[in-house]
Amino acid sequence: MKKGYDVTIIGGGVVGCAIARELSRYDLFVSLIEKESDVGLGTSSRNSGVIHSGINYKPGTLRAKVDVRGNKLMDKLCRDIKVKMKRIGKITVAKDEKDIPTLYRLKEQGEVNGVPGLKILDQKEMRKIQPGVSGISALYSPSSGIVCPYGLTIGLAENAHDNGVHFHLCQEVSSIETLTDGGFMIRMKSGTRLQTQVLINAAGLFADSICRMAGIEEYRIYPCRGEYYVLDKRLNGTIKTLIYPAPRTDDPGLGIHLTPTVDGNILIGPSAEYIEEHEDYACTAEIMKSLREEGHNLLPDLQMSDFIRNFSGVRPKLTPPEVGGNSDFVIEDRRDINGFINLAGIESPGLTSAPAIAEMVLSMVGDHLPLRPNVHFSPDRKGSPFFFSELPEEEKKQLISENPNYGEIICRCEKITKQEILDAINNPLGARTFVSIKYRARSGMGRCQGGFCMPRITKILRDEFGLSPEEFILRSRTSPLFVGKVREGDQK
Amino acid sequence: MTVEKRGIVIIGGGPAGLAAAISARENGCEDVLLIERDRILGGILNQCIHDGFGLHTFGSSLSGPEYAGRFIDRFQELGINVMEGSIVLSLDENRVLSVSSREGYRVIQAGAVILAMGCRERTRGAISIPGRRPSGIYTAGAAQNLINLENIMVGKRVCILGSGDIGLIMARRMTLEGAHVEAVFELLPYSSGLPRNIQQCLNDFNIPLFLSTTITNIHGKDRLEGISVAQVGQDRCPIPETERYVPCDTLLLSVGLIPENDLSRDTGIELDPKTSGAIVDDAFMTSIPGIFACGNVLHVHDLVDWVSLEAASAGAFAANYVRGIKEGRSSIPVSAGEGIRYTLPQAISGRMDLTLSMRVSAPWRNRTIVIKDGETEIKRKRMVRLHPAEMIRVDLKANDIASCSRLEVSVE
Numbered sequence A: 001m002k003k004g005y006d007v008t009i010i011g012g013g014v015v016g017c018a019i020a021r022e023l024s025r026y027d028l029f030v031s032l033i034e035k036e037s038d039v040g041l042g043t044s045s046r047n048s049g050v051i052h053s054g055i056n057y058k059p060g061t062l063r064a065k066v067d068v069r070g071n072k073l074m075d076k077l078c079r080d081i082k083v084k085m086k087r088i089g090k091i092t093v094a095k096d097e098k099d100i101p102t103l104y105r106l107k108e109q110g111e112v113n114g115v116p117g118l119k120i121l122d123q124k125e126m127r128k129i130q131p132g133v134s135g136i137s138a139l140y141s142p143s144s145g146i147v148c149p150y151g152l153t154i155g156l157a158e159n160a161h162d163n164g165v166h167f168h169l170c171q172e173v174s175s176i177e178t179l180t181d182g183g184f185m186i187r188m189k190s191g192t193r194l195q196t197q198v199l200i201n202a203a204g205l206f207a208d209s210i211c212r213m214a215g216i217e218e219y220r221i222y223p224c225r226g227e228y229y230v231l232d233k234r235l236n237g238t239i240k241t242l243i244y245p246a247p248r249t250d251d252p253g254l255g256i257h258l259t260p261t262v263d264g265n266i267l268i269g270p271s272a273e274y275i276e277e278h279e280d281y282a283c284t285a286e287i288m289k290s291l292r293e294e295g296h297n298l299l300p301d302l303q304m305s306d307f308i309r310n311f312s313g314v315r316p317k318l319t320p321p322e323v324g325g326n327s328d329f330v331i332e333d334r335r336d337i338n339g340f341i342n343l344a345g346i347e348s349p350g351l352t353s354a355p356a357i358a359e360m361v362l363s364m365v366g367d368h369l370p371l372r373p374n375v376h377f378s379p380d381r382k383g384s385p386f387f388f389s390e391l392p393e394e395e396k397k398q399l400i401s402e403n404p405n406y407g408e409i410i411c412r413c414e415k416i417t418k419q420e421i422l423d424a425i426n427n428p429l430g431a432r433t434f435v436s437i438k439y440r441a442r443s444g445m446g447r448c449q450g451g452f453c454m455p456r457i458t459k460i461l462r463d464e465f466g467l468s469p470e471e472f473i474l475r476s477r478t479s480p481l482f483v484g485k486v487r488e489g490d491q492k
Numbered sequence B: 001m002t003v004e005k006r007g008i009v010i011i012g013g014g015p016a017g018l019a020a021a022i023s024a025r026e027n028g029c030e031d032v033l034l035i036e037r038d039r040i041l042g043g044i045l046n047q048c049i050h051d052g053f054g055l056h057t058f059g060s061s062l063s064g065p066e067y068a069g070r071f072i073d074r075f076q077e078l079g080i081n082v083m084e085g086s087i088v089l090s091l092d093e094n095r096v097l098s099v100s101s102r103e104g105y106r107v108i109q110a111g112a113v114i115l116a117m118g119c120r121e122r123t124r125g126a127i128s129i130p131g132r133r134p135s136g137i138y139t140a141g142a143a144q145n146l147i148n149l150e151n152i153m154v155g156k157r158v159c160i161l162g163s164g165d166i167g168l169i170m171a172r173r174m175t176l177e178g179a180h181v182e183a184v185f186e187l188l189p190y191s192s193g194l195p196r197n198i199q200q201c202l203n204d205f206n207i208p209l210f211l212s213t214t215i216t217n218i219h220g221k222d223r224l225e226g227i228s229v230a231q232v233g234q235d236r237c238p239i240p241e242t243e244r245y246v247p248c249d250t251l252l253l254s255v256g257l258i259p260e261n262d263l264s265r266d267t268g269i270e271l272d273p274k275t276s277g278a279i280v281d282d283a284f285m286t287s288i289p290g291i292f293a294c295g296n297v298l299h300v301h302d303l304v305d306w307v308s309l310e311a312a313s314a315g316a317f318a319a320n321y322v323r324g325i326k327e328g329r330s331s332i333p334v335s336a337g338e339g340i341r342y343t344l345p346q347a348i349s350g351r352m353d354l355t356l357s358m359r360v361s362a363p364w365r366n367r368t369i370v371i372k373d374g375e376t377e378i379k380r381k382r383m384v385r386l387h388p389a390e391m392i393r394v395d396l397k398a399n400d401i402a403s404c405s406r407l408e409v410s411v412e
Helices: A014-023 A062-080 A097-113 A123-129 A149-162 A204-213 A285-298 A350-366 A393-402 A418-425 A434-441 A453-465 B015-026 B043-047 B064-077 B140-150 B165-176 B195-205 B262-267 B304-323
Strands: A005-010 A030-033 A090-094 A119-122 A137-141 A145-147 A166-168 A173-178 A184-188 A193-201 A222-231 A242-245 A257-260 A266-269 A307-317 A330-333 A340-344 A409-411 B003-011 B032-035 B051-053 B081-083 B086-091 B096-101 B104-115 B119-121 B137-139 B157-161 B180-185 B213-219 B226-231 B244-247 B250-253 B257-259 B291-293 B332-336 B340-344 B354-360 B364-373 B376-386 B392-396 B407-411
Touching: A005 A014, A005 A184, A014 A030, A014 A149, A014 A350, A030 A149, A030 A193, A062 A097, A062 A145, A062 A149, A062 A330, A062 A350, A090 A097, A090 A123, A097 A119, A097 A137, A119 A123, A123 A137, A145 A149, A149 A166, A149 A350, A149 A434, A173 A204, A193 A204, A193 A350, A204 A307, A204 A340, A222 A285, A242 A257, A257 A285, A266 A285, A285 A307, A330 A350, A340 A350, A393 B096, A393 B104, A409 A418, A409 A453, A418 A434, A418 A453, A434 A453, A453 B140, B003 B015, B003 B096, B003 B304, B015 B032, B015 B043, B015 B064, B015 B104, B015 B304, B032 B086, B043 B064, B043 B140, B051 B064, B064 B304, B086 B262, B104 B304, B119 B140, B137 B140, B140 B165, B140 B250, B157 B165, B165 B180, B165 B195, B165 B250, B180 B213, B180 B244, B291 B304, B304 B354, B332 B340, B340 B407, B354 B364, B354 B407, B364 B392, B376 B392
Parallel strands: A005 A030, A005 A193, A030 A166, A090 A242, A193 A340, B003 B032, B003 B104, B032 B081, B104 B291, B137 B250, B157 B180, B157 B250, B332 B407
Antiparallel strands: A090 A137, A119 A137, A173 A184, A184 A193, A222 A266, A222 A307, A257 A266, A330 A340, B086 B096, B096 B104, B119 B257, B213 B226, B226 B244, B340 B354, B354 B392, B364 B376, B364 B407
């Protein structure tokens, strides 16, 4: 038994999980620490799910480099780990003549960054791609696309787990001690300790806190919230491509826009507002109102009943509110603290960039530890996470005859079968919250928002997994769903 | 794939589906098949363990399961076929259904289809409540299911948004099970539940009802810790200076029911934006020939008795349809005028007696429901009390409407 881990990653977001999977290709003893009850519960699941082409980033920056590279890696990665993605392209729309120079600037910038297939479209060409869109011209980037953001994070994590990475969920780091003979001792709030040779900070919104624990004072994360609306699948197909307004320099995000999701919903958002608390995932009345108005402007067919949910995510920004805009990603192998690889300010396009960041980090790890291939590595995620409802009729019939659990629908809106719920509950990471099940199986994501399936999943967890009502949690140990039984003394 | 042929297929085994199936059978259709997604018949009535059902139909106050039981007994007596634990995945305009269950995947060609899928609850997302997203927020019906069917208590200190009947029933239920119900908040200046429920579920238990009040914020990072509420002005927007904090660990939402027409929409059935249900004629036939609709999937009812009556009628018409007795298209449009939120059916043939169902748009006293054909008055019905929570039924005789060209219903 080796003395502790070779590499430990703090943070189970998409970046941490991509690094974990990348490292699992090699003969390294790797662990990942996540404070929440599952991976991908922070910024990684709370975003537009866009695969960015790389037109928006200054040439020569890390953001430009890892985004374009990450974009290229996405197709194979999503095939291997069975994650939904679609290259639907993007139009950046000029509202009037004033925006035209921006389009040309972005095109040139994108070309320098190595973005393929960029083209300026006139109004007619633009409307061929997206009928009815208002604006006079657009920059078309065919390599833009969409991916399921939590699906990607979970897929990376589960495949990393398949390949031997240890996941420590519900473990919040409380201190980091640099050991005199090399490596680190990490202490958790739970009292657990863990030793590692190389330590990777992928803590996202808490990257600055982790830095401070390691003695690095120079970073501060400014949380900047983005709110969204989720629209009903009734409108599936109305948005054929990503539609962004030509960016204005003072906007800390990319502007409020409509984004189709891989599952057929449409997102309106995100807003951008700096907030005090890092994990304040509230939605506010004012912004909700402006998003609704924006939605009605952009989608004339939108009805009030099409709004099915709100959510918000928080960007881990390195730029304070008074500065605004973006700064470059920090991806550094700290020379002052041997073995500490530091990632900070990985906001958008972090989702797209994650696989490329993982490659960069791997080469940094290679400066500290020998990289011998893991002969057991399999790039294919175990299990068969597919969506039953999307299968052809004959295949459905066959599957039900082999396994009756495919015949029983638990989530009526999304047509999720009992077997898919069971697979989600039995996930390899051992995450067993309602959100974990939802992010894997899509239960509760439809228009009834779990009104129908929540009691049914509760029944499965109780009758087939032996959980008592107090043990049912929404997303963490501190978010219990129930207080107990109504009456004692019966079998339930 | 093999296609089974069936006479009348009924989707949904709640009160509407049961009554429609019984009636279809009693009206001569030998081949009736009812498809129910749950493992047992009865639908939402199974979780409605309070009484008050069946006063009109049976002259006694039954619990939900008892009311359903009377129909289930008759259903079984008639030996009607049923597929339980089965869900209809698709229905096309030629009445071909694909059905999934643990027993297998089946494709069925129906002579007629009766939609009886009921309704679902409006959610937090649908009404855009701002704030955080902690645990402890449930629709009233989901909480009712957990408490009454699963023996799971959802919380101890409860607020309820919306004065719909399920919310009122749950205020009493939670209280009886030892929870403290802080209050019920209603956006409208009047209750959206039945007056008898206000009395029996709130007043009798000293639970306050705050009208013209809504939730402005939800607090609690993990589990719900409290809500902010504020009075609303005439524009239904919160008045900031009236905002106050109410601590609670549970919020139940009873903010409206929506007919569950996802399947109908996918089939291409024309829906009425006012009822969110199908547009039907006086035979309860939808825009697609041979597909009928009844019960809460057609429009949300106040009493189950009316659901059963309507469904029995739809069942009889479906039985006629498969026998080849086509009523012919109904060409007399019926529209909602002043003071009426909706009327149903939306078109009639003028060849048979019928009952118009309707809801008013605001509460009134001592008014008259008037039905006119242009300037000609067809019928008037004096009402001591009109309330949006209560469905109004007006009977029309074929004689009165035979020569009409269009009908308008209004409140005078």
